[in-house]
Amino acid sequence: MKWSIVILTLLQTVLFALSGETVFAKKCAVCHSHDYIPQSKLVVNYQHNNKDMNLTAPTVTELSFRIKDQVGDRTLDPEGQKFEIEDWLTQFLKNPEAFKTILPKNVRAVYGKMPPVDVSEEEIEALAEYLYEYAEEMMVTHGVKRYTYEEALAIAGKERKIILIEGYLPYCRGCIWMDRNVMVEPEVKAALNRDFVLVKKNLLIEKLPLGMKRLGTPSFYFIAPDGKRIVDMVEGKGNKEEFLSLLASIKERVYR
Numbered sequence: 104m105k106w107s108i109v110i111l112t113l114l115q116t117v118l119f120a121l122s123g124e125t126v127f128a129k130k131c132a133v134c135h136s137h138d139y140i141p142q143s144k145l146v147v148n149y150q151h152n153n154k155d156m157n158l159t160a161p162t163v164t165e166l167s168f169r170i171k172d173q174v175g176d177r178t179l180d181p182e183g184q185k186f187e188i189e190d191w192l193t194q195f196l197k198n199p200e201a202f203k204t205i206l207p208k209n210v211r212a213v214y215g216k217m218p219p220v221d222v223s224e225e226e227i228e229a230l231a232e233y234l235y236e237y238a239e240e241m242m243v244t245h246g247v248k249r250y251t252y253e254e255a256l257a258i259a260g261k262e263r264k265i266i267l268i269e270g271y272l273p274y275c276r277g278c279i280w281m282d283r284n285v286m287v288e289p290e291v292k293a294a295l296n297r298d299f300v301l302v303k304k305n306l307l308i309e310k311l312p313l314g315m316k317r318l319g320t321p322s323f324y325f326i327a328p329d330g331k332r333i334v335d336m337v338e339g340k341g342n343k344e345e346f347l348s349l350l351a352s353i354k355e356r357v358y359r
């Protein structure tokens with residue numbers, strides 16, 4: 104008898120577990136937009152005091168980036184950090200107006216104050232999960248497609264594309280910065296999609312092909328379409344213009 108009650112309760116928790124997406128849609132999305140805005144446009148919008156876009160509040164992507172970077176310890180396992188985010192949200196949502204902000208000064212300055220929102224413990228747990236995962240999902244949805252090295256070799260051979268291996272390490276700040284600020288910019292995406300095929304490698308656990316030695320991260324390893332010739336190996340981050348000019352110079356050296 105007792106067991107059936109336990110099983111029923113368990114079933115209920117599984118079946119009726121709140122989705123963070125639903126909670127957010129109901130309680131937060133009136134003000135926080137789901138639109139994805141490339142970082143370069145957003146920066147300009149804030150320089151213009153939000154006059155270009157007239158946003159009511161920071162977008163969900165902005166919130167997710169900032170929360171992941173600034174709330175709790177991001178070197179913990181994800182469950183650990185989500186727990187810390189939950190704690191932080193609980194305090195924040197009770198009294199947003201008096202809370203120490205995670206937004207930069209010029210961003211915070213363009214918005215009015217956020218009013219307190221009534222949320223239950225379960226809803227906060229779901230929101231923490233949602234906000235933690237959201238940034239990564241956006242990068243996958245709006246970034247360039249990545250392939251395994253074997254897939255890339257086949258595509259490069261067939262379509263005469265240059266293989267670009269992006270070397271990264273978890274928690275490498277420069278790598279995250281490149282992903283958010285450069286690799287998702289429309290012009291960069293267009294250049295990459297036209298002439299390159301991308302592979303992403305975690306240099307902590309994955310080896311580079313053709314006996315290449317790993318550089319510091321982020322780093323970029325370019326291989327000719329035949330899959331046999333190393334064109335260049337470049338270390339460090341660069342802004343959109345610098346990265347586009349790197350791509351152009353590699354392209355010239357390969358197709359010349």
Ligand code: HEC
Pocket residue numbers: 127130131132133134135159160161166195196199200203204205206211214215216217218220222230
């Ligand atoms: C009535 C509009 C409104 C609603 C509803 C709303 N927000 Fe906000 N929120 C804002 C505004 C405006 C800001 C920017 C000013 C600020 O930081 O207080 C903001 C800022 C934030 C921040 C950044 C806080 C900081 O300054 O560090 C977080 C996190 C956040 N909101 C989460 C949420 C969540 C989660 C919900 C739903 C439970 C929600 N908001 C609902 C308007 C709103």
